[in-house]
Amino acid sequence: MGELRSGDTSGTASVRGESAAAFTPAHADAKMRWLRRVWNAFLPILAFAVLIALWQLWVVWAGVPAFLLPAPTVIVRALIDGWPDPLAYDTWVTLQETLGGFALGCVLGFLLAIGITYSRFLERVLYPPIVASQAVPKLAIAPLFVIWLGFGILPKIIITMTLVFFPIVVTTAQGLMSVDANLIELLRSVNARPWQVFWKVRLPHALPAIISGMKIGITLAVIGAVVGEWVGAGAGLGYRVLFAQSQLQTPVTYAAILILITLGVGLFALLDAAGRLAAPWSDAADRINVTM
Template identity: 40%
Template sequence: MTLLSRYLWATAGLSGFVVVWWLATVMTDLPAYLLPSPGAALAEIWEPSYNWGTHIWATTQEIFGGYVLAVVIGVGLAVLFSWLPALNAALMPLLVVLNMVPKVAMAPLFIVWLGFGIVPNMVIAFTICFFPILLTTYRGLLEVEPDLINLVKSLKANRWQIFLKIQLPGSLPYLFSGMKVAAVLAVAGAIVGEFIASQKGLGYFLLAQQNALNTSAMMMALAFITLIGVALYGLVLGLEYLVVTRKGIGK
């Protein structure tokens, strides 16, 4: 299936969902506060009192900031763990245990330590999407043929050359697998943080409109959250195509 046909099928699926949503509002007697029409939800964009730009920008910063932080620290630790087995043996069990702690339970602590605002929500997004990147990258760095490593060592290659020429290219498919999973988790992490304590952001906006039973505005906020997540995921797919697929790495 070509890239164009995939986009066409995805567009058709999305259009079908909107049509079914619209038909459900037309053919049923559900009140608008339970299921508003797509047009009613779309009309909420033009409501100036909602300050959509402020909320969208805050949530975007939290999602992208937490995600970039997770990629940088996750990949960095994975490289260190692959080079220093003793460090891996000391820290990996601790990281596994910390990953078992529900992130929602940690959110109040982050707020106490870091206060209200974008930073604690960014940290929550980071904690949720960090571990998949660390694990997949670490595994990718280890999934190298020993014979190939021995061959380049026999050619007097140093550790840095082995990493750049052999380990890093071989780990890229694993890294991007983790990055795609983390892209979804980063969105959830940022919204969880906004649910618990925040003064702006789409999650905060959702809770405010829930109290007013303004379902159409809530649906529009969900659409914006989805678009931010899709944008992040699309960037990861584009980067994967440039550095992995087009160069034939992993094939």
């Protein structure tokens, strides 16, 4: 949880810091600027520490029972006690479901986007059911996947995929189609083949948009894996949340949630860094600075 909060807020802080730096005169003292940056990075961490401290104090002083709201120290205790057995194994299971569903969702979304880009017919035929598929509550249809595919990892991967592919389709299709018409015409003027236009222009042009879609997709993938586990599983962090709750082991529930958050933020940060390497020309890579 610490990583999410501090990561999130320091991101906005760094954006603010950049704009502040832009208005500082060029001759401004470098040391002052350095201090300002440290302060900007430190502020959210401090705010978060204060919040945790207040939580701890309140639980201890008011005597809140642990099954209602465990103190931060109790949650950390549960995390240490539960590692590696069973939390490490749960993490491994959920990670596989997340990444498997994410990979399949990316492939499906990418192929659908290419179809939509190159065929007006496919665009008209595919878009309505794709959008409709997102209006269906995943938790409501998840049991169907269990009926069709059993209790193994497969139904979780499929459920995750149905969540992930949607942002990939939308952003990829938008990226592939938003190439300047004059540029396409320029390539046509030297008789370029459609695959040359795709590899040399459309795909690299779409890359920043595709990466954005994947960043949305990876956070949805963690949710998908948990939803999948909730309708039938014997392991995994989602399963652990439910199971610990039924046993009134609330600290374990919190510990599992903490790992889930870390997983989501970590995978997001990984994609963010990969995106910067893959598309350093992208404006978005400059602006959206979450991992700092």
